Amino acid sequence: MGHISQQFFDLGYLDTLASGDSPVHRLDPRVKLITTLAFIATVVSFDKYSISGLIPFAIFPAVQISIAGLPAGYLLKKVLWVSPFAVLVGIFNPLIDQDILLHIGSIGISGGWVSFSSILIRCLLTVTSALILIASTGFDTLCAALQRLGVPRPFVVQLMFLYRYIFVLMDEATRMVRAVSLRSFNSGAMHFRIFVPMMGHLLLRTLDRSQRIHLAMKCRGFDGHIRVIRFMKIRSTDIFFATGCLTFFIVLKYCNISYELGHLITRLIP
Amino acid sequence: MSHHIIQAQDLYYTYPDGTMGLNGVSFRIIHGESVALVGANGAGKSTLLLHLNGSLNPTKGKIRIGDIPLTPKNLKTVRRSVGMVFQDPDDQLFMPTVFDDVAFGPLNLGLSVTEVEHNVMQALETVGVSHLKKRPPFKLSGGEKRSVAIAAVLAVSPDILVMDEPSSNLDPRSRSRLIKLLSAFQHTKIIATHDLDLAMDLCERTIVLHQGAITADGLTRDIFQDEALLSRSGLEKPLRLQGCPICGQRTEFQLRA
Numbered sequence: 001m002g003h004i005s006q007q008f009f010d011l012g013y014l015d016t017l018a019s020g021d022s023p024v025h026r027l028d029p030r031v032k033l034i035t036t037l038a039f040i041a042t043v044v045s046f047d048k049y050s051i052s053g054l055i056p057f058a059i060f061p062a063v064q065i066s067i068a069g070l071p072a073g074y075l076l077k078k079v080l081w082v083s084p085f086a087v088l089v090g091i092f093n094p095l096i097d098q099d100i101l102l103h104i105g106s107i108g109i110s111g112g113w114v115s116f117s118s119i120l121i122r123c124l125l126t127v128t129s130a131l132i133l134i135a136s137t138g139f140d141t142l143c144a145a146l147q148r149l150g151v152p153r154p155f156v157v158q159l160m161f162l163y164r165y166i167f168v169l170m171d172e173a174t175r176m177v178r179a180v181s182l183r184s185f186n187s188g189a190m191h192f193r194i195f196v197p198m199m200g201h202l203l204l205r206t207l208d209r210s211q212r213i214h215l216a217m218k219c220r221g222f223d224g225h226i227r228v229i230r231f232m233k234i235r236s237t238d239i240f241f242a243t244g245c246l247t248f249f250i251v252l253k254y255c256n257i258s259y260e261l262g263h264l265i266t267r268l269i270p
Numbered sequence: 271m272s273h274h275i276i277q278a279q280d281l282y283y284t285y286p287d288g289t290m291g292l293n294g295v296s297f298r299i300i301h302g303e304s305v306a307l308v309g310a311n312g313a314g315k316s317t318l319l320l321h322l323n324g325s326l327n328p329t330k331g332k333i334r335i336g337d338i339p340l341t342p343k344n345l346k347t348v349r350r351s352v353g354m355v356f357q358d359p360d361d362q363l364f365m366p367t368v369f370d371d372v373a374f375g376p377l378n379l380g381l382s383v384t385e386v387e388h389n390v391m392q393a394l395e396t397v398g399v400s401h402l403k404k405r406p407p408f409k410l411s412g413g414e415k416r417s418v419a420i421a422a423v424l425a426v427s428p429d430i431l432v433m434d435e436p437s438s439n440l441d442p443r444s445r446s447r448l449i450k451l452l453s454a455f456q457h458t459k460i461i462a463t464h465d466l467d468l469a470m471d472l473c474e475r476t477i478v479l480h481q482g483a484i485t486a487d488g489l490t491r492d493i494f495q496d497e498a499l500l501s502r503s504g505l506e507k508p509l510r511l512q513g514c515p516i517c518g519q520r521t522e523f524q525l526r527a
Contacts, residue, residue, distance in 0.1 A: 012408065012409060019404060140366030140367055140370065140406070143366070160365075160366055161364065163366065164364055164365070164407070164408070165364075167408040168360050168408070209361060212358070212361040213361050213362075213364050215320075215356075215361075216361050216364065217374075218349075219323055219325065219349055219354045220349070220374055220375040220378060220423075220426070221346065221349060221350070221378030221379060221426075222374075222378060223378060225378075226365075226374075227373075227374075227378065228365070228366075228373070228377075229369075229370070229373060229377070229383055229386065229387070
């Protein structure tokens with residue numbers, strides 16, 4: 001459990017990264033959000049067996065990481081934390097789809113394995129780009145950008161509060177688990193009989209806290225609207241970045257650069 | 271301004287589950303006074319504080335803030351003049367960054383962006399934490415959180431400051447910094463606390479609550495020397511007024527007049 005809570009506090013590190021300064025950090029958050037969404041949509045839109053077409057897309061996150069000076073190792077570790085979901089999605093493909101699709105030397109590779117790797121590559125690309133977005137923008141600014149883009153206010157506010165209080169909630173849960181483990185001397189998994197009332201207790205505490213927060217908000221004049229000051233201005237660099245990225249995605253979508261490059265090389269080397 | 275006066279008349283409050291919260295509380299606090307509200311756990315301190323800005327409505331009795339009676343209609347005016355600092359700063363700092371949090375009140379008042387920025391920076395400077403403005407609240411220490419919570423209340427320039435346990439969970443140095451900060455404020459102050467030494471430092475007047483009713487209301491120095499009264503109300507003398515445990519003698523003390 002301590003391990004998980006550590007992971008959550010590590011999440012705060014993304015915010016620290018967001019306070020940096022680089023050409024990527026300086027881009028308008030709305031532009032970054034839209035290009036990242038376009039990137040994710042394009043990556044997801046490829047057909048299930050494509051691998052070579054997806055590889056060039058790694059350029060987008062790679063360039064962003066290097067310009068923004070983000071720690072690639074840290075981001076990859078975060079991706080590994082969510083990768084089990086992608087693995088679960090694709091794990092049965094090799095069993096179901098056993099038609100041989102390609103040969104590497106004399107080894108035949110089935111369609112299932114190809115689509116499974118395709119899923120993993122997509123997961124890697126999309127999650128990395130989402131993490132880069134947060135690490136170069138900051139969650140709060142991103143929420144403000146969502147609101148400016150016309151996302152309904154309740155969603156944005158929920159997201160903002162989720163991010164603000166997940167740390168407090170984790171802290172509370174960690175303390176409870178620690179209290180239980182200190183007095184249940186036989187180390188091992190927590191018994192269901194203890195886990196259920198503990199979760200209930202946590203829920204009650206959360207409700208209590210939410211009431212106090214609401215009170216504090218009302219005391220400071222909350223009327224259903226959350227107002228934040230964020231100056232956002234779209235400059236020429238933003239437009240240049242957005243058009244450049246979008247053109248790049250479209251080109252990659254309709255022209256398989258890996259294939260063309262391989263084709264070119266095999267032609268050059270007889 | 272007469273807004274600084276708080277008057278409570280015969281307040282009664284019963285919680286929905288039937289627990290008695292307040293049992294006939296009356297007092298009048300005038301402009302610039304600094305009043306400590308002390309009492310054992312469950313004496314009704316927090317309940318009383320929540321009445322002062324209309325967060326709870328008395329079952330019976332009236333509250334006046336300055337010239338106006340506290341009714342649901344003028345809640346907004348009252349909440350502007352009564353700034354409330356909650357016990358747990360995590361409840362109060364709900365916005366993503368320190369700046370946003372302090373700006374929350376002023377923005378709700380409909381001030382212009384430049385005015386808001388000015389108020390926020392001034393409030394942050396008053397409590398000495400302007401360097402934290404871009405930080406998310408979960409990365410602050412307990413003392414910093416408390417300071418920001420106070421700044422968030424100061425940003426709407428209230429006339430009256432109401433605080434619930436301002437020194438709880440603070441290390442000794444943050445605590446003395448807080449006392450110094452609060453003593454510099456000219457506001458009318460109502461401080462509910464278990465920290466009787468803090469009460470001695472900051473408040474000339476003390477109201478003692480016991481089981482929802484006032485058992486004493488008077489000069490802090492008189493009340494804190496009245497051992498019979500304190501023990502009747504479930505309290506003890508402030509540490510400073512107790513005998514020195516090492517030399518076995520009573521320490522010398524000086525009370526602020």
